[in-house]
Amino acid sequence: MVQYRFRRPTLWACAIAVAGLAAAPSARADPPVHVTIALLPNGTGVDQVGRVPGMSPGILSAGLGTVPPDQTYLDITQGNRIFNSLYDRELPLVNTLGFRVPRWREVLDRAESAPADIVPGLLRSMLQSSYRARGRATMAAAKDLVLPALLAADREGTVLRVRSDCAIRSCPVAVAVANAQTSQLARSVRALRGDDLLIALERPPPPEDHQLTIGIAGRGFDGNLTSDSTRMGGYVLSTDIAPTILERLGVGVPSEMTGEPIRAEGSPDAADVASLEDRLSGIGDRRAPVIGISLLVWLALAGLVAAATRGRLGRLAVQLLTLSCVYLPSVLLLTAGLEPSESVERLIVMLGAPLLAAVTLLALRGYRALAVACGVTTLAYAVDVIAGSPLTSLSLMGPNPGQGVRFFGIGNELEATLTPLILVGTGAAITALRPDLPPRRCAAVFLAVAMVLALVFAAGRFGADVGAAIVFPAGAAAAVAALGAGGRTVLLVLALPLAALAALAVIDLLFGGDAHLTRSVLDAGGLDSVADVAERRLRLSARSFGRAAGSPFLPLVVLILAVAIWKRELILGWFDEAPALRAGFLGAAAATLVGTLANDSGALLLEVGTAYLLLISGYAWAQGPRELALGSDPRPSNEQRATSDG
Numbered sequence: 001m002v003q004y005r006f007r008r009p010t011l012w013a014c015a016i017a018v019a020g021l022a023a024a025p026s027a028r029a030d031p032p033v034h035v036t037i038a039l040l041p042n043g044t045g046v047d048q049v050g051r052v053p054g055m056s057p058g059i060l061s062a063g064l065g066t067v068p069p070d071q072t073y074l075d076i077t078q079g080n081r082i083f084n085s086l087y088d089r090e091l092p093l094v095n096t097l098g099f100r101v102p103r104w105r106e107v108l109d110r111a112e113s114a115p116a117d118i119v120p121g122l123l124r125s126m127l128q129s130s131y132r133a134r135g136r137a138t139m140a141a142a143k144d145l146v147l148p149a150l151l152a153a154d155r156e157g158t159v160l161r162v163r164s165d166c167a168i169r170s171c172p173v174a175v176a177v178a179n180a181q182t183s184q185l186a187r188s189v190r191a192l193r194g195d196d197l198l199i200a201l202e203r204p205p206p207p208e209d210h211q212l213t214i215g216i217a218g219r220g221f222d223g224n225l226t227s228d229s230t231r232m233g234g235y236v237l238s239t240d241i242a243p244t245i246l247e248r249l250g251v252g253v254p255s256e257m258t259g260e261p262i263r264a265e266g267s268p269d270a271a272d273v274a275s276l277e278d279r280l281s282g283i284g285d286r287r288a289p290v291i292g293i294s295l296l297v298w299l300a301l302a303g304l305v306a307a308a309t310r311g312r313l314g315r316l317a318v319q320l321l322t323l324s325c326v327y328l329p330s331v332l333l334l335t336a337g338l339e340p341s342e343s344v345e346r347l348i349v350m351l352g353a354p355l356l357a358a359v360t361l362l363a364l365r366g367y368r369a370l371a372v373a374c375g376v377t378t379l380a381y382a383v384d385v386i387a388g389s390p391l392t393s394l395s396l397m398g399p400n401p402g403q404g405v406r407f408f409g410i411g412n413e414l415e416a417t418l419t420p421l422i423l424v425g426t427g428a429a430i431t432a433l434r435p436d437l438p439p440r441r442c443a444a445v446f447l448a449v450a451m452v453l454a455l456v457f458a459a460g461r462f463g464a465d466v467g468a469a470i471v472f473p474a475g476a477a478a479a480v481a482a483l484g485a486g487g488r489t490v491l492l493v494l495a496l497p498l499a500a501l502a503a504l505a506v507i508d509l510l511f512g513g514d515a516h517l518t519r520s521v522l523d524a525g526g527l528d529s530v531a532d533v534a535e536r537r538l539r540l541s542a543r544s545f546g547r548a549a550g551s552p553f554l555p556l557v558v559l560i561l562a563v564a565i566w567k568r569e570l571i572l573g574w575f576d577e578a579p580a581l582r583a584g585f586l587g588a589a590a591a592t593l594v595g596t597l598a599n600d601s602g603a604l605l606l607e608v609g610t611a612y613l614l615l616i617s618g619y620a621w622a623q624g625p626r627e628l629a630l631g632s633d634p635r636p637s638n639e640q641r642a643t644s645d646g
Contacts (some may be wrong), residue, residue, distance in 0.1 A: 050270020079257025144601025374425025
């Protein structure tokens with residue numbers, strides 16, 4: 001009996017020992033992952049972070065437009081953001097001194113008013129729900145932090161605190177937020193173990209139209225920072241930080257977070273990131289002196305030429321003005337690649353677009369010239385977005401990344417520009433090449449062009465502008481209706497926008513394009529949520545008119561539209577000899593109206609679209625008698641007078 005009693009506990013002890021030895025190496029090889037958010041002094045440059053061995057440099061968009069520091073911190077916890085003007089109130093004072101954020105209920109009420117799924121404190125709450133069973137603290141802020149302690153707040157507004165030096169050395173929490181100096185970063189990088197992550201972030205706010213410096217060190221980070229939110233090497237968003245942390249800690253990213261995990265690509269190059277920041281910060285400031293001044297100069301020259309020649313060259317001047325404006329976006333794509341100074345870019349644009357217009361008119365004339373100009377500009381951007389090039393986003397006609405609006409694909413500015421160029425260009429090509437093409441075949445051409453380009457400019461992997469999948473087909477449907485192609489054909493084409501949206505959804509699901517349609521509609525979670533998304537879009541469109549009410553352009557556009565409606569028969573009469581072009585013109589007008597109602601920047605689409613429609617109608621007017629279009633003397637000769645008198 002004694003021997004039996006001795007063996008039984010011995011066997012149990014051996015089994016426990018073997019199990020412990022088997023588990024010990026795994027425990028040593030897989031320590032708990034620790035993430036540190038090290039807040040650097042405001043004014044820290046990307047070159048300073050780039051000099052730290054093992055640190056991947058980048059710049060970070062602090063918000064949509066100009067936002068205060070507390071909004072940037074809240075956006076990080078939310079993993080989502082919108083323009084401050086879309087909230088129903090200002091952000092309350094939320095200086096955090098202890099373990100709870102003051103006036104947190106007001107912060108939540110403000111977030112609920114937003115036309116988006118905004119959840120302050122979502123980052124820490126996600127960690128809490130995942131770590132509750134692990135018996136480990138989730139996220140804490142150093143005791144000396146005040147406003148940045150918002151980063152560690154949960155959905156209840158509570159904040160866990162740790163020692164001020166805890167995050168830089170070792171800390172018993174999964175994520176720690178603390179102050180740091182750039183001189184400490186190298187030591188902190190060397191202290192990383194396993195899958196630990198160090199996120200070094202410059203304190204907000206950045207200078208106007210600039211970005212914050214960010215650097216990340218840890219396994220897998222050996223290059224310049226980027227994410228699927230920007231698809232731009234060296235650039236990430238404030239909303240990307242939370243998904244990055246959750247992914248590193250093995251926690252699922254909730255649907256309310258629109259950011260994407262940050263990664264590193266290529267080799268670390270702080271100089272390249274600094275150059276990118278210079279370009280982005282200058283986009284907003286350059287638009288007026290480069291685009292605006294060029295347009296004013298071209299308009300003034302056209303008027304002077306018409307006045308100096310007593311109208312003899314007026315039609316030619318209008319053609320040159322129109323083609324110059326059509327070529328303008330393609331020239332801006334070129335300057336985005338050249339990265340010239342502001343004065344040089346203005347010179348290239350001011351001279352380059354009219355030169356292209358003149359060469360085109362000399363070589364082709366008439367509607368062939370218009371078709372080629374529209375085709376060159378449209379195809380240039382189509383090829384650029386398909387190739388995944390950043391030039392579209394870096395062009396002055398593209399979105400304004402410095403304001404945090406869009407970072408890849410096309411933005412509202414280009415959607416408003418390409419809409420009339422695609423439809424009018426299609427009509428001009430049919431008129432120039434096959435003026436006798438039957439209406440049904442014309443309809444097929446409009447249908448094919450609109451569908452192909454809608455998928456190019458709307459698919460998440462390319463243009464990523466869902467509005468294109470609605471606006472382009474809607475314009476094609478209106479063009480087909482204007483052609484009188486038959487009732488069945490019109491009904492078929494009216495379903496085109498729905499078909500384009502369905503095709504876009506399939507493409508994004510198959511290829512992971514992650515377009516806005518996929519996020520906002522397919523992941524909405526029911527018809528009620530889809531209706532909510534549609535209601536938000538209408539609210540945003542209405543607010544865009546409120547923001548534009550103080551601009552002189554919107555009243556001018558309204559006046560032009562009123563005159564155009566009044567004189568519609570006269571204007572459409574200029575297209576009598578070009579029915580396909582007239583159909584494209586009417587399709588562009590309808591598409592501009594649809595885009596104005598369905599887009600969150602409706603006022604912008606109305607202004608840009610109306611301007612191009614005005615130019616196109618002027619081009620049609622200029623295609624009067626051939627001798628007038630070429631600039632010959634419109635006055636009858638003596639022989640003509642004699643013939644007329646006889």
